[in-house]
Amino acid sequence: MADDEQLLREMERLAILASQDILDVARRGIVAERKEDASPVTEADRRAEKTILSGLRRAFPDIACIGEEEASAGVADAATGDAFFLVDPLDGTKEFVCGRPDYTVNIAL
Structure with missing residues (x-):
């Protein structure tokens, strides 16, 4: 497994990239589905989520990844092992849809 500094740097980098995806969608107009x-x-x-999961899987191929949207769609890594990444790419979607700034990008190990 990677050292803590490497993990944190990559998680931060991916969270920033994901936030750019989120803000891009917000600028173009938000359409919510159920x-x-x-x-x-x-x-x-x-x-x-695609940005985060692809980055995590590329950087840390030996660590399973579980993403909220993949799990909702019935797609998930079969075995998580002792450690795994858990991703909620846009926690607070209701607030995001309403135009409020009360949402976060969550990446946990």
């Missing part, structure tokens, strides 16, 4: 559980999901959620 997932099966009736919670909202947007292009920003999907783009940010």
